[in-house]
Each structure stands twice: as structure tokens, then as C-alpha cells.
Amino acid sequence: xxxxxxxxxxxxxxxxxxxxxxxxxxxxxxxxxxxxxxxxxxxxxxxxxxxxxxxxxxxxxxxxxxxxxxxxxxxxxxxxxxxxxxxxxxxxxxxxxxxxxxxxxxxxxxxxx
Amino acid sequence: xxxxxxxxxxxxxxxxxxxxxxxxxxxxxxxxxxxxxxxxxxxxxxxxxxxxxxxxxxxxxxxxxxxxxxxxxxxxxxxxxxxxxxxxxxxxxxxxxxxxxxxxxxxxxxxxxx
Numbered sequence: 001x002x003x004x005x006x007x008x009x010x011x012x013x014x015x016x017x018x019x020x021x022x023x024x025x026x027x028x029x030x031x032x033x034x035x036x037x038x039x040x041x042x043x044x045x046x047x048x049x050x051x052x053x054x055x056x057x058x059x060x061x062x063x064x065x066x067x068x069x070x071x072x073x074x075x076x077x078x079x080x081x082x083x084x085x086x087x088x089x090x091x092x093x094x095x096x097x098x099x100x101x102x103x104x105x106x107x108x109x110x111x112x113x
Numbered sequence: 114x115x116x117x118x119x120x121x122x123x124x125x126x127x128x129x130x131x132x133x134x135x136x137x138x139x140x141x142x143x144x145x146x147x148x149x150x151x152x153x154x155x156x157x158x159x160x161x162x163x164x165x166x167x168x169x170x171x172x173x174x175x176x177x178x179x180x181x182x183x184x185x186x187x188x189x190x191x192x193x194x195x196x197x198x199x200x201x202x203x204x205x206x207x208x209x210x211x212x213x214x215x216x217x218x219x220x221x222x223x224x225x226x227x
Binding site for chain 1: 214
């Protein structure tokens with residue numbers, strides 16, 4: 001039973017445009033959400049997070065939106081750059097500081113010059 | 114220098130062999146984790162440890178064991194490797210004192226079991 005789902009295996013966008021990566025979850029007990037970026041031959045690196053008490057968190061070109069009623073979060077990258085091409089994983093945690101993250105399957109983003 | 118290191122980075126072994134993957138961290142974090150990544154499945158938790166005397170099974174612990182030799186070291190063992198354990202393995206750490214579950218990952222070990 002996949003509690004965190006990324007239904008789009010891949011996404012291709014033009015440089016300078018917006019990239020929107022989506023993630024759905026089923027467990028209403030999740031209260032902390034994260035996005036990780038992974039380049040080939042490297043480990044995932046933390047990108048941005050959001051607590052369930054918020055509906056938006058912004059860090060530079062990256063913004064995460066959380067819709068608790070829909071159990072949906074999204075990552076917006078504006079403007080997209082070729083260096084953003086990577087695999088993006090969303091992850092969720094049930095009640096803060098449990099230490100356990102549940103990951104989605106990942107979405108491969110390609111940003112074309 | 115990397116905060117979380119894994120050795121080896123690549124390993125090819127044969128079915129039935131015992132193999133150990135090692136993880137070290139200089140972040141001073143108390144919590145450590147082992148994950149595997151398979152295509153289309155994301156990262157799945159194998160084992161985790163909240164301190165030196167604490168070991169917990171994750172989602173897919175069968176066929177694996179771990180040892181937390183020190184706060185900074187967490188090793189993963191495959192007692193008798195089988196081909197479906199071919200995967201990317203990642204170690205991660207987190208700090209319970211931060212009050213959040215943000216984890217920091219090592220570079221990974223690519224394991225192939227023939």
C-alpha cells in the first residue's frame with residue numbers, strides 16, 4: 001500500500017518556464033512533508049519542507065504548496081534551469097520527530113535549454 | 114569533506130556471499146537509517162537506529178541485519194546475498210534535537226548480486 005504517490009514518472013519543461021511536481025498521500029496523520037532532489041550517482045539532497053500547519057513554504061525559486069483537504073502537495077520551480085534536471089522525491093512523516101519518512105516513487109524532471 | 118560517507122561505492126558479489134556496507138557520519142546526528150532504492154519504488158526503509166543501543170526494523174528488513182558500532186557508524190549486512198537484493202543502498206542521518214524529520218543522505222552504494 002503506497003501511502004505517498006508521485007503519479008508522474010517524468011516531466012519535461014523548457015528552461016525559464018515553471019515546473020510543477022505533484023505528490024499525493026493517503027495517511028491523514030502525516031504532518032511534515034519534504035522534497036528531495038537526486039542527481040545520478042549521488043544521494044538525495046534535502047530541498048524544502050513544509051509543516052501541516054502551513055499551506056505554503058517558499059525558498060528562492062522553490063515553493064511547496066500543501067492542500068490538506070485533498071491530501072496533495074506540489075513543488076513549483078520558477079524559473080526552471082537545466083541544472084534542475086534530476087529525480088525529485090516527496091516524503092512524508094507522521095507526527096513530527098518520529099524519524100521515519102515515507103517516500104514517493106520519484107519524478108524525473110528534464111529541463112531543456 | 115562529505116558529512117555522510119558510504120563504503121564501498123560499488124560492489125559486485127555472488128549469490129550466497131556475506132557482504133557488509135558501511136556508513137560513517139561527521140554531522141553529530143544521533144539517528145541513522147538504511148534505505149534501498151529500486152526503480153519505480155522510491156526509497157524504502159530497511160533499518161533505523163535512534164542511538165547506539167537502539168535498533169529498529171523498517172519496512173523491508175528481511176534478509177538484512179545492522180550494527181550501530183558508535184554514534185557515527187552504522188553498518189548494514191547481507192548475510193547471504195540474493196539477486197533481488199541488487200539495488201542502490203543509501204545511509205541517512207537526522208538530528209532528534211531539531212524537532213523535525215529532515216534526513217541527510219550519503220552518496221549511496223550500488224550493489225549487484227549475481
